[in-house]
Amino acid sequence: MDSVKAQISSEVDALAQDMYDISDFLKANPETAYQEYEACDHLSGVLAEKGFGVQKGVGQVETSFLARPVSGQAGRPTVAILAEYDALPKIGHGCGHNLIAAASLGAAIALNKTLTIDSGGLVVVGTPAEEGGGGKVRLAQAGVFDDMDLALMFHPGGLNIAGKDMLGRTKFKMEFFGRTSHASGSPDKGINALDAMVAAYCNINAIRQHLRPDGRIHGIITHGGDAPNIIPDYAAGLFYVRAGSRSYRDEIFERVTNCAKGAALALGAACKIEIDPPKLDPMKRNAVLETAITANMEALGITPDPDDGRRGSSDIGNLSHYLPSLHPVLAIVEPEIPGHSVEFRDATTSERGRKTLLNAAKMLAMTAYDYLTSAEMRKQVAEEFNRTK
Numbered sequence: 374m375d376s377v378k379a380q381i382s383s384e385v386d387a388l389a390q391d392m393y394d395i396s397d398f399l400k401a402n403p404e405t406a407y408q409e410y411e412a413c414d415h416l417s418g419v420l421a422e423k424g425f426g427v428q429k430g431v432g433q434v435e436t437s438f439l440a441r442p443v444s445g446q447a448g449r450p451t452v453a454i455l456a457e458y459d460a461l462p463k464i465g466h467g468c469g470h471n472l473i474a475a476a477s478l479g480a481a482i483a484l485n486k487t488l489t490i491d492s493g494g495l496v497v498v499g500t501p502a503e504e505g506g507g508g509k510v511r512l513a514q515a516g517v518f519d520d521m522d523l524a525l526m527f528h529p530g531g532l533n534i535a536g537k538d539m540l541g542r543t544k545f546k547m548e549f550f551g552r553t554s555h556a557s558g559s560p561d562k563g564i565n566a567l568d569a570m571v572a573a574y575c576n577i578n579a580i581r582q583h584l585r586p587d588g589r590i591h592g593i594i595t596h597g598g599d600a601p602n603i604i605p606d607y608a609a610g611l612f613y614v615r616a617g618s619r620s621y622r623d624e625i626f627e628r629v630t631n632c633a634k635g636a637a638l639a640l641g642a643a644c645k646i647e648i649d650p651p652k653l654d655p656m657k658r659n660a661v662l663e664t665a666i667t668a669n670m671e672a673l674g675i676t677p678d679p680d681d682g683r684r685g686s687s688d689i690g691n692l693s694h695y696l697p698s699l700h701p702v703l704a705i706v707e708p709e710i711p712g713h714s715v716e717f718r719d720a721t722t723s724e725r726g727r728k729t730l731l732n733a734a735k736m737l738a739m740t741a742y743d744y745l746t747s748a749e750m751r752k753q754v755a756e757e758f759n760r761t762k
């Protein structure tokens with residue numbers, strides 16, 4: 374390890390208690406998408422105390438923030454270190470975003486203490502509402518990332534992976550409208566919206582077999598009627614479609630729309646499908662960045678695992694089409710433990726979770742350092758990014 378990276382590593386170690394405190398505070402005070410007011414205040418307070426100028430509510434998103442070193446690194450190239458801090462309904466930080474925020478702050482503070490280069494900027498971007506809200510998409514559309522060159526964050530998981538595919542996703546509501554009538558006395562007068570929903574659900578199950586391996590459709594029925602003796606005049610459900618490309622995501626959405634229309638036609642009901650924006654894009658990967666982060670993982674004694682092929686979606690997918698972005702995963706649990714679980718949440722403050730937190734901060738700071746100090750790496754990252762534009 375070169376001497377600057379060794380210094381980054383010891384700066385992170387010196388910040389260990391601050392980082393544990395951030396993670397513990399967020400875990401004890403979970404807030405869901407776009408409600409992260411306490412988290413935003415807390416993280417802004419820590420950054421201000423550590424020499425950053427903080428601007429809250431950027432990009433017309435109240436619970437976002439931008440933090441730049443008051444004295445020190447500014448100008449281009451600028452590396453953005455992203456902090457997520459939203460929790461899940463009911464299970465709190467079951468996705469481990471408390472560790473993401475703590476690692477990103479630790480990385481930025483340590484790097485700011487270490488960097489002494491002439492040009493190049495560092496910024497921490499607080500990105501709310503990863504879970505279902507697409508906060509990064511709103512910030513990117515508002516131009517928040519326009520003067521930044523690279524976006525970095527880590528996500529806790531069950532494996533150590535420098536980069537992996539993520540699926541594009543469209544979220545939508547499906548509704549059917551029929552006509553009420555007495556279910557026994559005059560069923561012939563009714564139009565059954567629930568039957569239309571069930572038929573649509575069965576149609577979706579039938580097409581699922583014929584999707585490519587990256588295609589996903591999943592949903593729930595949220596309203597199926599009001600009483601068994603009334604023919605339901607209204608049924609509703611929430612669905613996601615996902616795929617490895619924008620075009621296939623949109624094609625599957627079209628096919629699901631046809632499943633609903635066919636069901637509505639069969640039952641004589643009306644149907645309505647409404648997309649809940651933003652649509653998420655698949656991750657645009659960057660092999661140069663993944664090679665750099667792999668080297669830093671290995672320098673920290675972390676052995677990268679083979680990709681297990683499990684795929685989710687994130688709003689960093691959209692961001693990765695605006696600027697080169699990296700979303701490595703470091704393990705805090707064994708692979709059998711899924712994310713979005715109580716076990717995963719509790720692992721964020723385990724001994725292993727704490728050790729991973731420090732490694733994550735080091736890995737991010739070292740990779741940002743590589744990028745800021747190597748014109749050759751920046752050229753290669755840009756070439757790779759533009760190659761697949």
Ligand SMILES: [Zn+2]
Nearest residue numbers: 468504712713
């Ligand atoms: Zn999640």
Ligand SMILES: [Zn+2]
Nearest residue numbers: 468470503528
């Ligand atoms: Zn997450």
